[in-house]
Amino acid sequence: MHHQATSKRVRVFDTTLRDGEQAPANGMTPDQKLEMALRVEALGADCVEAGFPASSPSDFEATRKISRALTKCRFATFSRTRREDIDLAVEAGGTENHEVQMVATGSDIHLKYKRGISRAEAVSEVSTTVSHAAALGVTHISVGIEDASRSDDQLLKDLTETAVSSGATCIILADTTGCMVPQEYGELIGKIRSWVPDAVRVSTHCHDDFGLSLANALAGLEAGADEVQVTLGGIGERAGNTPLEELAAVLSYKSDFYGMHTDIGLDGMYEAYTALRKMIALAEPRNKPVFGTYAFGTVAGIHQQGILSNPATYEYVEPAVFGRERSLLIGRHSGRSILRHLLEGLGAGLTETEIDDLYRRHIAERRGSDCEDLEVLRQRLALELGRREVHPLPELKPELAG
Known part of the structure; x- marks a missing residue:
């Protein structure tokens, strides 16, 4: 700028x-x-x-x-x-x-x-x-x-x-x-x-x-x-x-x-x-511009799919500029693309049926406003799939991540 x-x-x-x-x-x-x-x-x-x-x-x-x-x-x-x-x-x-x-x-x-x-x-x-x-x-x-x-x-x-x-x-x-x-x-x-x-x-x-x-x-x-x-x-x-x-x-x-x-x-x-x-003693607001807890967070599948491909799809104001980090959260509005992203990091070669089953249990059937950090779900999936060696989460392409 x-x-x-x-x-x-x-x-x-x-x-x-x-x-x-x-x-x-x-x-x-x-x-x-x-x-x-x-x-x-x-x-x-x-x-x-x-x-x-x-x-x-x-x-x-x-x-x-x-x-x-x-x-x-x-x-x-x-x-x-x-x-x-x-x-x-x-x-x-x-x-x-x-x-x-x-x-x-x-x-x-x-x-x-x-x-x-x-x-x-x-x-x-x-x-x-x-x-x-x-x-x-x-x-x-x-x-x-x-x-x-x-x-x-x-x-x-x-x-x-x-x-x-x-x-x-x-x-x-x-x-x-x-x-x-x-x-x-x-x-x-x-x-x-x-x-x-x-x-x-x-x-x-x-x-x-x-x-x-x-x-x-x-x-x-x-x-x-x-x-x-x-x-x-x-x-x-x-x-x-x-x-x-x-x-x-x-x-x-x-x-x-x-x-x-x-x-x-x-x-x-x-x-x-x-x-x-x-x-x-001021509570952090969820949706405040620049400073909100989720000002750079998303739980919606369509947004997450875009951000995983290129953050610019849904980020004009960039988190890193303000010393913040983007957060992709898992909730019932999250899609399969975020699940595939996690499974890729776990080196899990699963069939579509198995992916559908994981998607249903871990994403689609969540309670209304219930959402959690990506890392929490990743650890749970690693346990469930019996993966002891967990690969690091795939990074966003470096030229896109800033």
């Missing part, structure tokens, strides 16, 4: 430790956050969000640890548009290599029911707080417009222009409730991109309530966004955020189509996700 000379590099901002961690049951200790921050840095993220220092001593401590440990990427903190939050963020992480991100109130529904303030007050807060961060010596200042997807042009323009004129270097458009579809979100990003100078970064922050967080982020990139906020495994509020692994996979396989790429190392992501799952 190569990148065109003209390919645009998309910045990756990881919020696993903030938006990901603030969702139910995802809490991590400062030391666990530090470990995950280092893992995400090693994958090639541009920025790791450490947390919300003003929210708890734990987030303050995590920010302190992470700010001192990262060597290759920037770290970010989350603050409200309040001077005290900014002061605590800077106290925890200093100003060097620190992206101070503050959240502006971006919709009338939030202004009225959450904040109880006017539009003018919301705009004024942005001006005061961004100026305060700049006065403290912070050089990377992001303003995230919360609920931007339910805002209107006037409020968005006022917030954005005030943020930039006060010193903000990045505007983040949050689809906080996951209410947008790609065309809408693309139009939102395009609008902001046309209002701010090229030097100001535009970033996406999408939620997955409709299952569109990745599609919306891609539409945002096509409309001129420079950066995508992601989480590992897509963890985050409610249905989650744009998943890091899905974004990285699409922009690797489809980099020519989009004219874009990321610098995320694909082969280390599953290991990082597995570490995260252990920390937050």
